[in-house]
Amino acid sequence: MQLFHSPLSPFVRKVMVVAHELGLADRLECVPSAAHPVNRDRTILARHPLAQVPTLIDERGDALADSRVICEYLDALGGPRLFPPAGPERWRALNLQSLADGLLDAALLVRYELTARAEGERSKAWIAAQTAKIEGVLGWFEGEAPGFADRVDIGTIAVACALGYLDLRFADATWRDRHPGLAAWYAGFAERPSMRASRPPGV
Template sequence: MKLFYAKASPFVRKVLVVAHELGLADRIELLPTAAHPINRDAGIVAQNPLGQVPTLLLDDGTVLADSRVICEYLDHLGQGGFFPAPGPARWAALTAQTIGDGLLDAALLCVYETRVRQETERSPAWVSGQREKIADALGRIEAAAPEFGERVDIATITYGCGLGYLDLRLPDLGWRERAPAAAQWFARFGDRPSMQATRPE
C-alpha cells in the first residue's frame, strides 16, 4: 500500500495512528506530497481529483480517499474492531468521529486563512466562526472524556489527533484550560506508541 502523505496533516496522522495500532504501519509506503489548497499537487490529483491527503493506493490499484474511508479499510484489514458493528454503538462512534473531524476542519480553515490568504483578504469574522466550532466541539469532547478510560477506537483516535493538532497549530487557544478532563485523558493517550510515532515536528 502507498499513502500520499504530509506529516503535519492531522487526517494523515489519524490514518497512521490506526495503522500503528493495528500493526500495519510497515505495510504502508509513505509518498511525501506538496498538498496545498491552492497550488494543488498534480501527483495526488492524478489519483484523487480532490488533491487531498490522505489518499491510499492499494496493491491492486484501488484508490481510497478521505481518512474516514481509509481508517475503516485498515480496521477491516487488521480486524481491529475500532469501528463497531451496525447498531447504536456504531452510530455513536461515527458521530464522535465526525465531531472530531469537524474540529480538525475548523482548525485547518483557521490555519489556511492566516497562512495561505493574503492579509488584505483575511476575515476576522471567518476565523472567529471557526474558533467557535472548535470551542463547541471541544466542549463535547470534555463532556465525554471522563468515560474514555483506556478506550482505543475511531472516536478516541480522532479526538486525540484533533487535540494534538490544536497544540501544533493553535496553541494560543489554551484548550487545556477550557477542557481539563480532556487534557488529563490526552496526557495518557498522547503517550501511546502510535501517537508518539506519528507526532508532527
C-alpha cells in the same frame, strides 16, 4: 500500499495511528506530497481527482481518499478492531470521529485564512465563526471525556489527533485550562505507542 503523506496533516496522522494500532504501518509506503488548498499536487491528482492527503493506493492499485474511508479500509484488513460492529457503540464511535473531524475542518479553515490569504483579504468574522465551532466541540468533548476512559476506537483516535493538531498549530489556545477533564484524558492517550510514532516532527 502507498499513502500520499504530509507529516503535519492531522488526517494523515489519524490514518497512521490506525495503521500502528492494527499492526499495518510497515505495509504503508509513505509518499511525500505537497497538497495545498490552492495549488494541488499533480502527482496525487493523477491518481485521484481531489488531490488531497491522505490518499491511499490500496493493494489492488485503487485510490482511496478521505481519512474516514482509509481508516475503515485498514480496519477491515487488520481486524476489524477500531470500528465497532453495527449497533449503538458503532454510532457513538462514528459520531465522535465526525465531531473531531469537524473541529479539524474548522481549525484548518482558520489556518488557511491566516496563511493562504494576504492580511488585507482575511475575514475576522470568518475566523471568529470557525473558532466558535472549535470551542463548541471542545466543550462537548469535555462533557464526554469521563466516558472515554480506556476506549481505543476510531472515535477516541480522531479526538486525540484533533487535540494534537491544536497543540501543533494553535499552541497559544490554552484549551487545557478550560477543559481539564479532556486534558487529563489526552495526556494519557497521547503516550500510546501509535501516537508517539505519528507525532509531527519537532513536536
